[in-house]
Amino acid sequence: MPDPVASILLTPLFAAAILAVLPGYRLGAALNMLACFAALVFAVVLLFDRPPVGVYLLVDDLNIVFVLLNCFIGFTTSAFSASYIGHELQTGRLKPIHLRFYHAMFQIMLFGMNLALLANNIGLMWVAVELATLTTVMMVGLYRTAEALEAAWKYFILGSVGIALALFGTILVYLAARPVIGAGLDAMIWTNLQQYAPEFDPSLLNIAFVFLLLGYGTKVGLVPLHAWLPDAHAEGPTPISAVLSGLLLNVALYALLRFKVLLAANPHAIAPGPLMIGMGLLSLIFAAFMLYRRRDIKRLFAYSSIEHMGIIVFAFGMAGPLGNFAGLLQMTMHSLTKSAIFFSVGHIAQVKASQRIDDMGGLTESHPLLGWGLVAGVAAIVGLPPFGVFTSEFLAVSSTFAREPVLAVILVAGLLLAFGALLPRLNEVAFGPVKGPIGQVHASYIPMFAHLSLVLMAGIWLPPPLVAWFQHIAAILG
Amino acid sequence: MGLVAPHGLSFDVAHMLAGGLVLVSFMMLYQDRLTALLHVLALHAFVLALSVAWQAYIQDAPHLYIAAGIALVFKAMLVPYALRRMVFQMGLHREIETVGGVGITMLAGIALVALSLEVMLPVTAHTDPVAREDIALALSVVLIGLLMMVTRRNAISQVVGFMSLENGINLAATGARGMPLVVEISVAFSVLIAFIVIGVFLFRIRERFDTIDVSALDRSRGGQR
Numbered sequence: 001m002p003d004p005v006a007s008i009l010l011t012p013l014f015a016a017a018i019l020a021v022l023p024g025y026r027l028g029a030a031l032n033m034l035a036c037f038a039a040l041v042f043a044v045v046l047l048f049d050r051p052p053v054g055v056y057l058l059v060d061d062l063n064i065v066f067v068l069l070n071c072f073i074g075f076t077t078s079a080f081s082a083s084y085i086g087h088e089l090q091t092g093r094l095k096p097i098h099l100r101f102y103h104a105m106f107q108i109m110l111f112g113m114n115l116a117l118l119a120n121n122i123g124l125m126w127v128a129v130e131l132a133t134l135t136t137v138m139m140v141g142l143y144r145t146a147e148a149l150e151a152a153w154k155y156f157i158l159g160s161v162g163i164a165l166a167l168f169g170t171i172l173v174y175l176a177a178r179p180v181i182g183a184g185l186d187a188m189i190w191t192n193l194q195q196y197a198p199e200f201d202p203s204l205l206n207i208a209f210v211f212l213l214l215g216y217g218t219k220v221g222l223v224p225l226h227a228w229l230p231d232a233h234a235e236g237p238t239p240i241s242a243v244l245s246g247l248l249l250n251v252a253l254y255a256l257l258r259f260k261v262l263l264a265a266n267p268h269a270i271a272p273g274p275l276m277i278g279m280g281l282l283s284l285i286f287a288a289f290m291l292y293r294r295r296d297i298k299r300l301f302a303y304s305s306i307e308h309m310g311i312i313v314f315a316f317g318m319a320g321p322l323g324n325f326a327g328l329l330q331m332t333m334h335s336l337t338k339s340a341i342f343f344s345v346g347h348i349a350q351v352k353a354s355q356r357i358d359d360m361g362g363l364t365e366s367h368p369l370l371g372w373g374l375v376a377g378v379a380a381i382v383g384l385p386p387f388g389v390f391t392s393e394f395l396a397v398s399s400t401f402a403r404e405p406v407l408a409v410i411l412v413a414g415l416l417l418a419f420g421a422l423l424p425r426l427n428e429v430a431f432g433p434v435k436g437p438i439g440q441v442h443a444s445y446i447p448m449f450a451h452l453s454l455v456l457m458a459g460i461w462l463p464p465p466l467v468a469w470f471q472h473i474a475a476i477l478g
Numbered sequence: 479m480g481l482v483a484p485h486g487l488s489f490d491v492a493h494m495l496a497g498g499l500v501l502v503s504f505m506m507l508y509q510d511r512l513t514a515l516l517h518v519l520a521l522h523a524f525v526l527a528l529s530v531a532w533q534a535y536i537q538d539a540p541h542l543y544i545a546a547g548i549a550l551v552f553k554a555m556l557v558p559y560a561l562r563r564m565v566f567q568m569g570l571h572r573e574i575e576t577v578g579g580v581g582i583t584m585l586a587g588i589a590l591v592a593l594s595l596e597v598m599l600p601v602t603a604h605t606d607p608v609a610r611e612d613i614a615l616a617l618s619v620v621l622i623g624l625l626m627m628v629t630r631r632n633a634i635s636q637v638v639g640f641m642s643l644e645n646g647i648n649l650a651a652t653g654a655r656g657m658p659l660v661v662e663i664s665v666a667f668s669v670l671i672a673f674i675v676i677g678v679f680l681f682r683i684r685e686r687f688d689t690i691d692v693s694a695l696d697r698s699r700g701g702q703r
Contacts (some may be wrong), residue, residue: 065642157636161624163641171650174657175605175613183656203601389552 016107029082076447081239140236151231157217162218169211202268203401219252233302238346246339283310284414291421322399324474330392340451361435388458493531522551612653619646
């Protein structure tokens with residue numbers, strides 16, 4: 001049995017090298033799926049066979065959730081992407097050479113994200129996040145239309161600034177750790193940092209966290225650093241929108257959580273909670289208002305992602321066993337639901353040859369599977385029972401009411417605002433008279449319904465082992 | 479490698495070079511010709527290379543000489559040269575960029591330097607003095623780089639602003655004694671990758687718009703979406 005950690009990281013790299021030279025999109029798409037599936041298998045193996053903590057790599061209870069989610073959604077997205085790009089090739093929006101590039105980039109992106117999650121070294125993690133960012137920038141610009149280039153440029157500039165600030169924060173953490181741990185590599189290792197965090201200089205840690213929050217917060221899409229996110233989601237290929245929302249935002253969030261643990265461990269440092277609560281609520285309220293008057297369906301759901309990242313960051317900011325639990329569950333549910341929505345939206349936009357909401361209507365009639373899939377996805381994302389998002393939002397709201405009623409009122413207001421914005425749009429798109437072309441598309445429904453059924457299951461019955469596991473992680477997060 | 483005594487020669491030189499970097503950052507703010515801006519960028523990277531090399535000398539850390547070499551060859555020579563060629567190819571060397579309100583921009587820059595000194599000096603009171611000054615000045619360079627990216631509308635100027643920002647981070651990384659090489663190389667690599675990406679983008683933007691003024695991108699959005 002090969003080492004699972006090394007395999008998770010090396011499989012995408014090898015696959016990327018082959019995919020870059022492999023002619024024929026069918027073969028490429030199949031290999032893309034195969035590589036993602038292999039990574040998923042290794043991630044599952046990781047659950048049972050956990051390697052010892054290394055200098056560069058680390059597998060612990062926290063990051064294994066992220067890695068599993070990452071590999072799972074990576075795999076389902078690769079399945080969706082296979083049918084999606086087939087259509088793009090037919091309509092001539094992409095050329096075979098673009099697809100080779102696209103597939104190779106897809107794998108490198110997964111490599112970057114998994115490396116960021118598995119890194120035991122704050123420097124290595126930073127490099128990996130930057131790698132994942134750069135690959136997604138290239139893919140957002142894939143269509144080379146004026147809008148796609150604008151989106152990629154904006155994403156690139158804002159992303160670089162964010163990543164630069166994050167590096168500055170990383171350097172400051174090292175400066176804080178050096179007097180305690182000693183110079184050199186040791187002072188950049190997570191497990192060391194966590195152990196000695198109580199002795200660090202608190203004022204340095206405070207400043208470092210501000211930079212890290214701004215830097216990685218840009219990637220999370222927190223307001224006011226979110227400007228790149230709607231454009232990048234709307235103009236790139238839809239599989240990329242799905243992984244951006246479902247995975248890349250999580251990776252940046254994971255980085256933030258790690259540093260939050262450091263701060264929480266230091267008794268004299270500022271509490272990271274209020275900062276996160278403030279930015280989370282701001283993102284939620286802002287995005288909820290922005291959801292109104294969106295006319296582009298992918299842009300609409302991009303703002304919904306900002307809204308949900310706001311809720312998640314808020315929940316982690318509230319902390320405590322319940323807050324962290326709600327945050328973790330919300331994050332998992334949001335990733336699954338939002339990528340399912342994008343799977344559906346991607347095919348719908350292909351059928352209608354447009355992303356404008358005005359060009360769509362009566363989808364449940366003309367395309368029952370895609371239409372009802374979208375209905376289920378949106379019902380889940382606005383937090384209707386019996387879906388899993390309801391469970392996590394209910395937890396977040398009720399635990400906040402018990403501790404900070406005023407904040408809970410703001411949270412509920414944001415949720416209701418978003419609810420009021422999304423349902424009328426869904427009504428326009430899914431019901432009413434059929435609008436626009438009604439041609440059928442060779443769609444892959446399995447990824448979408450797999451995600452939705454998982455979300456539904458989580459809403460009805462959370463398996464006790466999963467609950468115990470999440471509770472354990474919530475305790476680690478403090 | 480003991481602590482460097484404040485007000486010794488090595489401290490003064492390190493201080494001077496880091497301060498020089500801030501000064502060159504200010505010079506960037508008011509350049510309205512792209513070619514002149516690229517010359518200042520080269521000077522910026524050159525001062526950085528000197529500063530890193532001096533840190534290598536006083537910290538007795540030979541690996542920092544590599545970082546200094548990368549800064550000298552890559553950032554002070556190759557990148558400005560390549561960007562300069564691009565500017566000439568696109569026929570932008572005669573254009574004058576409108577830099578809105580030089581006076582206000584300079585004042586904002588001064589405010590940013592004051593802010594970073596105010597923020598960093600108190601919290602680094604317990605670290606050694608060289609690192610302390612370096613970090614504070616590095617933050618100024620980073621913030622001025624950001625300011626430059628915000629105030630410019632031209633894609634190449636934004637790239638220059640971003641590179642000066644990266645230089646500031648490099649200064650901070652070398653000032654932090656014993657920071658593993660991983661980071662220096664990664665910074666250098668990131669600049670390399672960033673540059674390639676930017677190059678690709680510039681050419682694509684050029685293909686589509688016949689200008690690299692970023693405000694042309696805003697126009698292409700069209701209508702409310």
